[in-house]
Amino acid sequence: VFLSPEDVYRNRYTVCQGYVNLLCALIQAQGIPCIQTDVYGQFPIDSVGAESNVLNHVILEVYLEEEGRWMLIDPTWSSANRYQNGVFTEGYNLSRYFDITVEELSVCHKILKRKSPWFWYN
Secondary structure: OOOOHHHHHHHOOOOHHHHHHHHHHHHHHOOOOEEEEEEEEOOOOOHHHHHHOOOOEEEEEEEEOOOOEEEEEOOOOOEOOEEEOOEEEOOOEOHHHEEEOHHHHOOOEEEEEEOOOOOOOO
C-alpha cells in the first residue's frame, strides 16, 4: 500500500492514511495548518467498537483562518472507490464527508487522537 504523498500521487491508489497524507501535504504546501486525526470509524457506529478506542481510520482537520474554525474532512469516505480482492473499482465523489459537522461525523466516527498540525513534514 502506498502511503507517502509522492507515492499516492504517482500510483493513484491507497488506503485512508495515504489519502490523508497526500491531502495534508497539498494543504500544508499552501501554508494552511492541518491536523491528522486518528479515529474509530464504522457505519453505523457501534457502541462496542467505539468504547474499545481501537484506531482503524484517519481523517483530516483543516484550519480556516478567515472563519476561525477547524473543518473536518474524511477524504476516504468521500470517495466511493473500492479496492477489494486485488481489483480496483472507480466510484464517484460523495461530498457528504467534506466540511462535515461534529454531530454528523459522530454517526460513524469517534475521534481518538489528534496529531501534530505539521505531521507530515516534521
